[in-house]
Amino acid sequence: xxxxxxxxxxxxxxxxxxxxxxxxxxxxxxxxxxxxxxxxxxxxxxxxxxxxxxxxxxxxxxxxxx
Amino acid sequence: xxxxxxxxxxxxxxxxxxxxxxxxxxxxxxxxxxxxxxxxxxxxxxxxxxxxxxxxxxxxxxxxxxxxxxxxxxxxxxxxxxxxxxxxxxxxxxxxxxxxxxxxxxxxxxxxxxxxxxxxxxxxxxxxxxxxxxxxxxxxxxxxxxxxxxxxxxxxxxxxxxxxxxxxxxxxxxxxxxxxxxxxxxxxxxxxxxxxxxxxxxxxxxxxxxxxxxxx
Amino acid sequence: xxxxxxxxxxxxxxxxxxxxxxxxxxxxxxxxxxxxxxxxxxxxxxxxxxxxxxxxxxxxxxxxxxxxxxxxxxxxxxxxxxxxxxxxxxxxxxxxxxxxxxxxxxxxxxxxxxxxxxxxxxxxxxxxxxxxxxxxxxxxxxxxxxxxxxxxxxxxxxxxxxxxxxxxxxxxxxxxxxxxxxxxxxxxxxxxxxxxxxxxxxxxxxxxxxxxxxxxxxxxxxxxxxxxxxxxxxxxxxxxxxxxxxxx
Amino acid sequence: xxxxxxxxxxxxxxxxxxxxxxxxxxxxxxxxxxxxxxxxxxxxxxxxxxxxxxxxxxxxxxxxxxxxxxxxxxxxxxxxxxxxxxxxxxxxxxxxxxxxxxxxxxxxxxxxxxxxxxxxxxxxxxxxxxxxxxxxxxxxxxxxxxxxxxxxxxxxxxxxxxxxxxxxxxxxxxxxxxxxxxxxxxxxxxxxxxxxxxxxxxxxxxxxxxxxxxxxxxxxxxxxxxxx
Numbered sequence: 001x002x003x004x005x006x007x008x009x010x011x012x013x014x015x016x017x018x019x020x021x022x023x024x025x026x027x028x029x030x031x032x033x034x035x036x037x038x039x040x041x042x043x044x045x046x047x048x049x050x051x052x053x054x055x056x057x058x059x060x061x062x063x064x065x066x
Numbered sequence: 067x068x069x070x071x072x073x074x075x076x077x078x079x080x081x082x083x084x085x086x087x088x089x090x091x092x093x094x095x096x097x098x099x100x101x102x103x104x105x106x107x108x109x110x111x112x113x114x115x116x117x118x119x120x121x122x123x124x125x126x127x128x129x130x131x132x133x134x135x136x137x138x139x140x141x142x143x144x145x146x147x148x149x150x151x152x153x154x155x156x157x158x159x160x161x162x163x164x165x166x167x168x169x170x171x172x173x174x175x176x177x178x179x180x181x182x183x184x185x186x187x188x189x190x191x192x193x194x195x196x197x198x199x200x201x202x203x204x205x206x207x208x209x210x211x212x213x214x215x216x217x218x219x220x221x222x223x224x225x226x227x228x229x230x231x232x233x234x235x236x237x238x239x240x241x242x243x244x245x246x247x248x249x250x251x252x253x254x255x256x257x258x259x260x261x262x263x264x265x266x267x268x269x270x271x272x273x274x275x276x277x278x279x280x281x282x
Numbered sequence: 283x284x285x286x287x288x289x290x291x292x293x294x295x296x297x298x299x300x301x302x303x304x305x306x307x308x309x310x311x312x313x314x315x316x317x318x319x320x321x322x323x324x325x326x327x328x329x330x331x332x333x334x335x336x337x338x339x340x341x342x343x344x345x346x347x348x349x350x351x352x353x354x355x356x357x358x359x360x361x362x363x364x365x366x367x368x369x370x371x372x373x374x375x376x377x378x379x380x381x382x383x384x385x386x387x388x389x390x391x392x393x394x395x396x397x398x399x400x401x402x403x404x405x406x407x408x409x410x411x412x413x414x415x416x417x418x419x420x421x422x423x424x425x426x427x428x429x430x431x432x433x434x435x436x437x438x439x440x441x442x443x444x445x446x447x448x449x450x451x452x453x454x455x456x457x458x459x460x461x462x463x464x465x466x467x468x469x470x471x472x473x474x475x476x477x478x479x480x481x482x483x484x485x486x487x488x489x490x491x492x493x494x495x496x497x498x499x500x501x502x503x504x505x506x507x508x509x510x511x512x513x514x515x516x517x518x519x520x521x522x523x524x525x526x527x528x529x530x
Numbered sequence: 531x532x533x534x535x536x537x538x539x540x541x542x543x544x545x546x547x548x549x550x551x552x553x554x555x556x557x558x559x560x561x562x563x564x565x566x567x568x569x570x571x572x573x574x575x576x577x578x579x580x581x582x583x584x585x586x587x588x589x590x591x592x593x594x595x596x597x598x599x600x601x602x603x604x605x606x607x608x609x610x611x612x613x614x615x616x617x618x619x620x621x622x623x624x625x626x627x628x629x630x631x632x633x634x635x636x637x638x639x640x641x642x643x644x645x646x647x648x649x650x651x652x653x654x655x656x657x658x659x660x661x662x663x664x665x666x667x668x669x670x671x672x673x674x675x676x677x678x679x680x681x682x683x684x685x686x687x688x689x690x691x692x693x694x695x696x697x698x699x700x701x702x703x704x705x706x707x708x709x710x711x712x713x714x715x716x717x718x719x720x721x722x723x724x725x726x727x728x729x730x731x732x733x734x735x736x737x738x739x740x741x742x743x744x745x746x747x748x749x750x751x752x753x754x755x756x757x758x
Contacts, residue, residue, distance in 0.1 A: 013334030040508035157615025458709035
């Protein structure tokens with residue numbers, strides 16, 4: 001362990017701002033990327049489902065006309 | 067039909083699938099086109115006629131399947147295939163900044179012909195006297211004829227024509243039909259789409275490939 | 283080789299394969315990054331020159347090296363997709379691109395945050411940072427090109443060509459930028475001095491580099507699965523999944 | 531009906547056609563040139579007229595302006611052919627696509643690159659370029675602008691089928707222009723302090739040869755995607 005106390009650790013030898021800024025931005029951007037990526041599957045599937053519903057409707061209306 | 071089935075196969079399509087914007091236009095489409103065939107691709111708007119023509123010509127890649135020329139995939143023998151192919155699309159490939167003569171001259175040169183008489187060729191498509199006119203100043207029909215003049219001087223076996231009769235008058239259509247029959251008889255084939263009825267090419271010499279509009 | 287690849291090119295199989303691999307990548311990524319970062323932040327000795335600010339190295343260097351590796355991976359996938367016409371490779375390339383861009387951004391940002399205490403300014407036209415900036419532009423170009431084609435089969439081919447052109451150019455760009463920076467600012471503090479790194483400083487770094495690799499792999503798999511579904515919306519098995527998802 | 535023309539003939543046929551069209555459409559030649567001149571003249575207004583400052587930044591300004599002008603003019607390289615169907619015909623012609631692509635890029639370079647090179651000394655005077663640097667400026671432009679045309683054509687070929695090409699094009703190709711910019715400006719800088727600059731020229735020359743060999747294939751492949 002390089003640091004004596006939690007405060008010491010958070011202080012990062014006076015470079016707290018830069019170190020935590022770098023780690024913070026990295027963490028936030030990665031989390032955002034992961035959340036967006038994980039959500040994509042559901043989004044794609046609901047899009048396909050709504051497209052299927054649209055096609056169903058189109059088929060029906062075509063069927064009635066002919 | 068009966069005659070052509072015995073003759074040489076020029077092109078064969080094998081299990082073609084075409085998907086545009088996640089919609090299947092056609093799938094598992096297979097057919098042969100033989101020397102002597104005049105084939106019309108028909109179907110409603112949006113059924114994929116142009117897409118099919120572009121796939122056969124090698125401009126578009128099918129989602130799955132292949133087009134074979136002389137037993138080889140056309141993407142693998144492009145040079146030989148292009149040597150035997152004359153494709154005219156919706157867009158005529160005519161430069162409006164050039165005269166009719168310059169256009170024809172360029173189009174034939176780049177197709178590899180070296181010795182031809184543009185004046186005579188233009189006269190054949192009723193453009194005598196318009197040699198020096200800029201293509202941009204010609205009427206739609208004349209513009210189209212400038213492109214079609216290439217057919218008058220071609221030794222390509224495979225003609226693929228997307229709506230060749232657009233903006234062409236009745237007499238012009240007849241002349242073209244006669245040209246197609248002549249071409250087919252001399253061992254070539256014509257693949258075309260058209261919404262017009264043809265008067266000379268009757269149904270017994272015309273083969274049809276029908277595409278349906280599909281929802282899924 | 284291509285027969286083997288082809289057996290995985292079937293969309294449903296590659297979707298399932300990605301699903302099986304995913305937990306492994308996730309576990310490895312969490313474990314490696316967890317260990318590497320804790321070690322780096324808490325236990326690695328302080329750098330005598332740069333003090334504790336050097337601890338940014340444990341994300342900057344992994345991000346920087348992985349940003350380049352991800353580009354290579356993307357270009358390789360594109361190349362396979364274009365040459366052997368394997369669509370799964372195209373989808374993989376499309377999944378890597380945004381991840382690579384984010385990683386490159388991280389490398390740039392952490393580089394700047396490190397540069398401020400070291401050079402006294404947020405941005406220095408240092409060779410590494412400049413190369414990263416150019417790499418970010420290359421990524422953005424690929425992403426923008428992919429996004430602007432309606433037909434995603436074409437989009438993948440176009441973006442693939444660009445990615446390959448980029449790969450040919452990256453060494454030239456990198457060389458020219460290195461040369462240019464040596465010309466204009468001789469001998470500033472290089473922010474990654476390899477010789478001064480002791481083992482205790484180096485091991486967490488290496489662990490984190492692998493961790494970042496695994497993490498990129500994991501996110502790629504997640505995006506790849508979504509991409510497979512999006513590109514195969516007309517297939518029955520995808521439609522069945524969609525119906526399930528909605529009824530949930 | 532004999533068929534088959536040599537590669538040279540295919541090349542010159544297309545080259546002639548493009549030059550003829552450009553002569554009938556002169557605006558296309560002058561607009562990028564005008565843009566080049568305007569951008570360069572804006573700089574002294576922006577950073578002040580002190581000759582020492584201008585001398586220092588002149589190589590960079592001229593080269594950046596050249597990059598932008600080249601990119602701007604490239605946008606139209608395949609556009610007209612794409613819109614009227616000539617591009618499809620090119621792709622389906624029995625001539626190797628690489629030859630045709632080279633002819634088009636060469637025609638474009640004659641029409642936009644050469645005027646740029648010719649007008650550059652004039653702009654160099656406006657920017658008080660060091661008198662030792664004129665030869666280097668011309669040499670780098672002569673070797674570098676074809677590289678710009680070749681690399682840029684890849685981006686143009688990729689975007690020709692898209693409706694909104696402009697900004698995307700710059701994102702695609704400007705990063706690829708960086709090495710040319712770096713070595714060209716450094717050659718001019720070296721010349722101004724009487725250092726040899728043949729090394730930089732050799733590198734630009736190598737890039738020219740490399741792009742001459744490789745770019746046409748990338749351009750051809752891109753065109754096939756765009757016309758799909």
